[in-house]
Amino acid sequence: MSxxxxxxLKKKFGNNTVLDGVDLDIEKGEVVAIIGPSGxxxxxxxxxxxxxxxxxxxxxxxxxxxxxxTTRNAREIFALRQHTEMVFQQFNLxxxxxxxxxxxxxxxxxxxxxxxxxxxxxxxxxxxxxxxxRIYHYPRHLSGGQQQRVAIARALAMKPQLLLMDEPTxxxxxxxxxxxxxxIRKAADEGNTILLVTHEMPFVKSVANKVIFLExxxxxxxxxxxxxxxxxxxxxxxxFLIHINMLEAAEYNx
Ligand SMILES: Nc1ncnc2c1ncn2[C@@H]1O[C@H](COP(=O)(O)OP(=O)(O)OP(=O)(O)O)[C@@H](O)[C@H]1O
Ligand SMILES: [Mg+2]
Numbered sequence: 001m002s003x004x005x006x007x008x009l010k011k012k013f014g015n016n017t018v019l020d021g022v023d024l025d026i027e028k029g030e031v032v033a034i035i036g037p038s039g040x041x042x043x044x045x046x047x048x049x050x051x052x053x054x055x056x057x058x059x060x061x062x063x064x065x066x067x068x069x070t071t072r073n074a075r076e077i078f079a080l081r082q083h084t085e086m087v088f089q090q091f092n093l094x095x096x097x098x099x100x101x102x103x104x105x106x107x108x109x110x111x112x113x114x115x116x117x118x119x120x121x122x123x124x125x126x127x128x129x130x131x132x133x134r135i136y137h138y139p140r141h142l143s144g145g146q147q148q149r150v151a152i153a154r155a156l157a158m159k160p161q162l163l164l165m166d167e168p169t170x171x172x173x174x175x176x177x178x179x180x181x182x183x184i185r186k187a188a189d190e191g192n193t194i195l196l197v198t199h200e201m202p203f204v205k206s207v208a209n210k211v212i213f214l215e216x217x218x219x220x221x222x223x224x225x226x227x228x229x230x231x232x233x234x235x236x237x238x239x240f241l242i243h244i245n246m247l248e249a250a251e252y253n254x
Contacts (some may be wrong), residue, residue, distance in 0.1 A: 001064070003028040003193065004162055004211050009069065011044055011217075018044045019055065020217035026162065026210075031194045033204040035228075036214035042197040045214070046164045049195070051077055062161050070128035082110070085155035086164040089171050091147040093139040093154075099126060100135040103154045111158065125157035126150070128181050139231045145176030156187060163187065165196045169203075181207075201246050205229060213237045237253060 011019040018041040026032050034042050047053040048069055058069035060080070060213035067080045084253035093102050101187060103122035107113045113121065124134055129149040129230045139147050148168055155163055168184065169177045181203055188194060188207055198204060202226060203212060211228040213221040213236075221228060221237045229246060 002026060003063065005059075005061040006049070007059045007061075009045065009048055009055055009133060011041070011048055011055040011058075017131060019048065019058075020215050022058075022217070022219055024212065024219065026195060029191045029194055030209045031188045031196060031207050032210045032212060033208035033225075034195065034197045034212045034214055035199070035201070035204060035240075036220075037243075040214050041217045042214055043166050046166050046195065046197060048085065049162075050081060050084050050164055053096060054085075083161045084126055085158050085160040085162075086166070087148070087155050087168050088108070088152050089167045091139070091144070091151045091171075093151055095139055095146055098136050098138055099131060099142065099150045099153075102139075102150055103157050106154065106158050121157055122153075125153040128156070128186075129153045130179075131208075143176060144172045145179045148172065148180045152180075152183050152187065156192065157249075163192055163194045165194060165198075167197055167199065169198070169200065199244075201229070201244065213240065 004026040006022065006024040009022040011018050022045060031174055034045065036042055044053060048058060055069050060067050060069055061082045067076060072076060074087045094105065098103065100122055103125055104118040107121055119252060123135065129152055131146060131149050131153060134142060134146060142150065169180050172180060185207055208225050208239055211225055212219055213228065221232065221234045228237065229241065230245065232241055238247060239245035242249045
């Protein structure tokens with residue numbers, strides 16, 4: 001039994017089948033990267049896991065506790081949301097709150113911590129991402145990279161069993177990508193379990209334990225970065241890697 005088990009996740013928008021029965025196992029402390037062409041359902045997959053979308057079917061199991069991802073029962077939604085946190089491409093910080101207040105919010109409202117406890121935990125989380133000097137700054141006075149580090153601190157402070165990240169660096173200027181990647185790597189090194197969608201293949205190669213190639217709503221290939229990038233077993237995966245310049249076409253006569 002894996003630490004997180006996702007089974008038979010299906011999602012349609014009208015007649016458009018976006019996720020076509022996705023199964024996924026994630027081990028504790030693993031970084032699992034989801035790669036694949038644009039429009040293939042990567043964001044939708046994460047959004048279904050965080051109940052931001054309602055799928056047609058699907059379950060997720062954490063440590064033996066199973067949840068129906070189609071549920072609209074408020075208590076079940078609350079219980080399931082305790083297990084995951086999401087980091088978005090656009091940071092999604094509360095604009096009217098300081099960095100510190102952003103991190104404290106979930107600790108107060110969801111974890112029901114006292115103000116003092118929440119402040120202590122939030123300060124530790126912000127220090128962990130190197131933002132201790134910016135705790136009273138509002139998002140508009142922070143760079144994109146700093147905002148994303150606050151968003152990561154906010155997510156990690158909640159101690160989720162699974163951290164979901166949807167292209168956390170793709171909205172950043174190139175020179176800011178590295179500082180966020182360093183923060184993600186640190187979170188991985190500290191044993192957090194992460195499901196990451198990204199188009200940054202060198203980062204995937206260096207940080208992921210497992211890579212999932214998603215295409216047209218199906219898991220077409222799954223393996224270690226070595227298996228996926230150096231010995232791709234499926235034609236579709238090889239074509240994708242050639243398309244993004246991660247593989248020499250000549251090698252495969254494609
Ligand atoms: N709210 C929505 N309503 C209708 N269709 C949607 C909605 N959200 C996504 N889609 C469609 O679902 C499909 C998958 O979209 P999704 O955003 O999950 O792709 P993606 O793999 O994350 O792509 P990208 O790499 O460009 O971020 C696309 O065809 C998209 O148009
Ligand atoms: Mg997306």
